[in-house]
Amino acid sequence: MFFLFILITFFEPSVNVLLAFLENAPPLVIVMAFFICWIVCWLPIAAVVAILLNWQPTKPLQPEQKMPLLASLYLLAPLILWGVNWLTNKSFSDYGFVGNLSTLSSLVLGFGLGVVSLAIVFSGQFWLGWCSFEKRNFKLLLPILLPIFLIALLVGGIEELVFRGFLFTELAQDYPLWVAAAISSLIFALLHLVWEQRETAPQLPGLWLMGMVLVLARFAASGNLGLAWGLHAGWVWAIATLDTAEVIIYTGKVSDWFTGKNKKPLAGLAGIICVLGSGVIIWLFSRYF
Template sequence: MKDASAIIVVMAFFISWLGCWLPIAAISLKLLNWQPTKPLQPEQKLPLMVSLYLLAPLVLWGVIWFTNGSFANYGFVSSFAFLSSLALGFGLGSVSIVILFTCQFCLGWCYFKELNIKQLASVSFPILLIALLVGGIEELVFRGFLLTELARDYPLWTAAIISSLIFAVLHLVWEQRETLPQIPGLWLLGMMLVLARISDRSSLGIAWGLHSALVWAIATIDTAQLVTYTGKVSEWWTGKNQKPIAGVAGIICVLGTSLILWLSPLL
């Protein structure tokens, strides 16, 4: 497989990943008493998602073994510099979300439920752990493995466009109705994370931190029900189905963060 085309290597990875996960998913659904006629509930989705994500590094290790590659080739290294980049990315992502909701608050588009602020302490840490897992695995798979492999056979920005499109479309696996309006924003988010890897000299540190911060901040706000939209403007501005990445404000936030990455390599 060392000299195999990028498409073959990519297909082998995703088919192997899915093939290893399906039996685990079937057993999990059985244990969770899931009924095919009913949609998956959040508490049912979480075990499925965690098992899927935990399998990814193992399957990727198999691909690396066949191709004589390494995790370092995909931007994942063990070093203090990597951890520093991760912290920088997390800080940038957190600040971008604070600015996004502060601007919407000042414009009268939303307000904060002060009584729900006390919930942040109890929900933020568990969500942080999940966000770090999701951000790390997705960056390793999409900006690490997928981008690197596609860049072997295609120009970098063609590889970036394709990998970001796959990244966006695969989010439909978990939820179709709410995810569909987010596809353009998710694709743009993928492109921003490619730029984060480039600005970090091919390391995934900033991209992982940035991705994790966005997942953590938005999920924490949703779980604590911290923000209520006033309806002053269309939800296409604030985010369809209350998902920031599905609205103009969220898109502007992604573009602004991308500009920072473009102008300030390694921040």
């Protein structure tokens, strides 16, 4: 305890200077500080996880290797953001992340919209003969529904907190709202290249559009992230479940630019229509959210 007291006393002037700087720092500096701290703090964890998983840098990440790395990255984000909030005298509620009944109801509504929008798009593709269902794999769906649901909630919640919450809110202090939305959505899309460049590159326009629609969802919910979180989680849950169980089979009757390059809906016309349609619904019914 005595050593800790000496340590705090020694560093107190530096901490006070840092606090004073961050309280008056431009939003862009705060954003950069967050992302730098996030990556710097995660790299040692990632190195340990990679060693435990026997990952070879010359080989691509396998799904069972990617998941622990992704989980460690995402679980670290709220802690880093909490530290930034402490230094800048802010809270998660300033970014639209509020723990109340309104958030829960918006979350459920957004999740339902995300799942239904994808169901409509895949039904349309099935009717047009662009895809078919592998009925033998339906039995694989039940065991994976809950685990993927929990992962989707985690991924959706943290990405919304970081990108539509923290990043968009900070940028909106210096830029017009539409510019802040465009920049935060662009960063959101580009950061997906970290994991899989070849499969992600064709999805960049779709990911950017997805980010813009999720910003719209936050506006529709009066700044609350619940609707955007639910919509994001619904899309992740539905797509990941179908991919994991390999239920969808593409017939090849049309170019994969219609159904999605590399079997990724956001890399094709169908995914773009799904995201745009969800955005139109949110805009038309925004008064009810």
